[in-house]
Amino acid sequence: MSTTLAIETKNLGRIYKLRGSKKETRKELIALQDVSLTVERGELFGLLGPNGAGKTTLIKVLTTLLSPTSGWARVAGADVHTEPKLVRPRINMVSGGESSGYGLLTVRENLWMFSQFYGVPSKEANERIEALLEMVGMKDRMHTKSSDLSTGLRQKMNIVRGFLTDPEVLFLDEPTLGLDVGASRDVRKFIVEWLKADKTRTLLLTTHYMVEADELCDRVAIINKGRVLACDTPTALKQRLQKDVMFEIETSPLNGLTPQMMEEQPEVKKAALTEIEGGARLQLSLVEESALARVINLFTQKDVKVMNLNKRQPTLEDVFVDLVGRSMAEEESSERSQ
Amino acid sequence: MNAVSSKYSHKDAGWRLFLKTIIARAYPRLIGQQREVSWMVFDVVMPMLAVIAYVFVYRALKAPEEYIGFVVMGGAMTAFWMNILWSMSSQLYWEKEQGNLALYIMAPNSMMAVLLGMALGGMLATALRAIAVTVLGSFMFGVKYEVTSYIQLFSVFMLAMAALYGMGMIMASAFLLFGREAWHMANLAQEPIFLASGFYFPIKSLPFWVAAGASIIPLTLGMDAMRQLIFPSGFQFGFMTVRLEILILAVMSVLFVVTAKMLLAYVEKIAVREGRITESRR
Numbered sequence: 001m002s003t004t005l006a007i008e009t010k011n012l013g014r015i016y017k018l019r020g021s022k023k024e025t026r027k028e029l030i031a032l033q034d035v036s037l038t039v040e041r042g043e044l045f046g047l048l049g050p051n052g053a054g055k056t057t058l059i060k061v062l063t064t065l066l067s068p069t070s071g072w073a074r075v076a077g078a079d080v081h082t083e084p085k086l087v088r089p090r091i092n093m094v095s096g097g098e099s100s101g102y103g104l105l106t107v108r109e110n111l112w113m114f115s116q117f118y119g120v121p122s123k124e125a126n127e128r129i130e131a132l133l134e135m136v137g138m139k140d141r142m143h144t145k146s147s148d149l150s151t152g153l154r155q156k157m158n159i160v161r162g163f164l165t166d167p168e169v170l171f172l173d174e175p176t177l178g179l180d181v182g183a184s185r186d187v188r189k190f191i192v193e194w195l196k197a198d199k200t201r202t203l204l205l206t207t208h209y210m211v212e213a214d215e216l217c218d219r220v221a222i223i224n225k226g227r228v229l230a231c232d233t234p235t236a237l238k239q240r241l242q243k244d245v246m247f248e249i250e251t252s253p254l255n256g257l258t259p260q261m262m263e264e265q266p267e268v269k270k271a272a273l274t275e276i277e278g279g280a281r282l283q284l285s286l287v288e289e290s291a292l293a294r295v296i297n298l299f300t301q302k303d304v305k306v307m308n309l310n311k312r313q314p315t316l317e318d319v320f321v322d323l324v325g326r327s328m329a330e331e332e333s334s335e336r337s338q
Numbered sequence: 339m340n341a342v343s344s345k346y347s348h349k350d351a352g353w354r355l356f357l358k359t360i361i362a363r364a365y366p367r368l369i370g371q372q373r374e375v376s377w378m379v380f381d382v383v384m385p386m387l388a389v390i391a392y393v394f395v396y397r398a399l400k401a402p403e404e405y406i407g408f409v410v411m412g413g414a415m416t417a418f419w420m421n422i423l424w425s426m427s428s429q430l431y432w433e434k435e436q437g438n439l440a441l442y443i444m445a446p447n448s449m450m451a452v453l454l455g456m457a458l459g460g461m462l463a464t465a466l467r468a469i470a471v472t473v474l475g476s477f478m479f480g481v482k483y484e485v486t487s488y489i490q491l492f493s494v495f496m497l498a499m500a501a502l503y504g505m506g507m508i509m510a511s512a513f514l515l516f517g518r519e520a521w522h523m524a525n526l527a528q529e530p531i532f533l534a535s536g537f538y539f540p541i542k543s544l545p546f547w548v549a550a551g552a553s554i555i556p557l558t559l560g561m562d563a564m565r566q567l568i569f570p571s572g573f574q575f576g577f578m579t580v581r582l583e584i585l586i587l588a589v590m591s592v593l594f595v596v597t598a599k600m601l602l603a604y605v606e607k608i609a610v611r612e613g614r615i616t617e618s619r620r
Contacts, residue, residue, distance in 0.1 A: 088446040
């Protein structure tokens with residue numbers, strides 16, 4: 001493996017055997033299929049996909065917590081399945097919404113405890129804990145019991161836990177999940193600063209927030225149903241759709257009108273629907289702007305009122321719609337209903 | 339310091355990392371005890387009530403005075419058994435539920451060091467409770483001690499603790515593997531073990547095979563040997579000789595700790611293969 005690669009996977013697959021009643025044959029769930037990726041050292045790499053797409057499974061495999069059922073993966077130069085002891089000192093992971101640590105311990109004590117599991121000298125760990133807590137705006141909470149922290153502060157503590165051991169490769173699994181706008185912004189700012197400070201550090205981030213992936217990542221892999229559908233820089237991914245005209249329309253209830261009916265119209269490339277309160281939000285990708293008139297005409301026939309209409313630049317959400325055929329929200333609700 | 343760009347001077351590995359992990363994982367137990375003082379009620383006052391009840395029964399029956407000392411000692415040692423049964427055993431299960439278990443497995447430390455840290459923390463914290471019951475009981479009922487061999491007493495206590503917490507480590511992995519089923523088994527075993535292990539009477543009073551069976555719980559032989567070593571006529575009530583009990587406890591200690599290590603390695607293997615063991619339900 002090239003020394004410039006922090007992460008490399010080849011035809012990686014993971015199948016879960018689901019437990020049913022003893023009489024039933026065991027069902028299988030394909031969580032990852034043929035995933036081949038490379039992440040350079042120093043890169044901030046994003047995995048973008050709806051809930052249940054396989055992002056967390058991939059992170060679990062890369063962090064040695066789960067063995068692959070096919071293919072292989074290397075992190076920091078070592079095979080995650082056959083050489084986990086070489087991988088573990090070089091990595092760390094933080095998951096969104098995790099409740100790790102002990103409520104009776106203070107923030108500083110919890111962080112110190114986790115640093116010891118990586119062999120960090122106590123004095124240096126304590127100095128770094130103080131400095132990192134200051135950076136995330138939590139120095140005044142250093143001696144607060146972690147059970148007394150709000151969700152946002154607790155997540156910041158978890159983020160500090162991940163960075164504290166100074167890993168070569170850091171995995172952040174939905175790190176801003178459940179955080180308010182301000183706390184999410186702080187976390188994103190901190191991530192960027194951390195990466196800039198040392199070019200050998202690598203960060204793999206999973207998210208289903210398009211804006212987060214767009215704003216932070218050098219490259220993004222779009223993943224759905226365990227497969228990587230596309231992998232490139234956010235700009236290059238969006239450029240695929242540059243020739244299309246994108247509209248976002250908010251309407252009253254669609255009265256039986258479906259995205260498929262809109263896609264049947266000439267020069268309407270894709271229509272993705274998200275249910276919103278009191279109506280629907282449509283993402284339209286048109287080959288020609290004139291096709292909008294045909295869609296509006298359909299609305300008129302079905303007595304659908306247009307509440308809001310915006311012409312805009314393509315986003316990663318549009319890329320996802322282009323690749324999968326429906327929006328992430330639709331994909332998630334379809335997964336849930338299965 | 340620049341927390342973002344500076345590197346650590348070094349990171350410990352090998353046995354230093356092993357020791358650091360033990361101390362770090364023992365820390366929450368020890369510090370938690372200072373911050374959550376409800377243990378004084380549940381782990382000192384409650385066992386004392388049982389001790390008082392047995393003392394009154396024995397005095398009403400005009401049992402030998404040594405029995406009062408046996409009861410106080412049994413009351414103190416109960417704390418260790420309860421710690422194993424309800425805290426140590428379920429610890430890995432709760433670590434999973436909290437999301438700590440995945441972090442422990444993913445870190446470069448040994449899982450055995452994590453488990454030993456839990457055991458050490460539990461043992462030290464419980465020792466304080468046991469001392470409290472002993473002091474209080476001895477003071478209330480005027481129990482007199484006469485140690486015949488401090489070396490043997492120390493050996494018995496340490497070996498009993500090593501074997502008991504080795505057993506606790508096995509149970510921790512078993513609880514994680516079998517979940518609620520293990521929980522029910524522990525619930526079911528609690529009272530019979532209290533009876534058969536002789537917490538409040540010498541096990542010599544039991545039929546030989548019942549006492550021999552109960553000896554699988556290291557506290558049974560530990561308490562029997564300690565009673566022989568600290569009460570003037572304790573040897574009259576001994577199930578086996580102290581030397582033999584020390585030998586059995588030494589074998590148990592090695593056997594349980596080695597089994598715990600093997601079972602933990604198996605649990606870790608299953609966790610990575612199946613993925614469900616580290617899965618928190620929260």
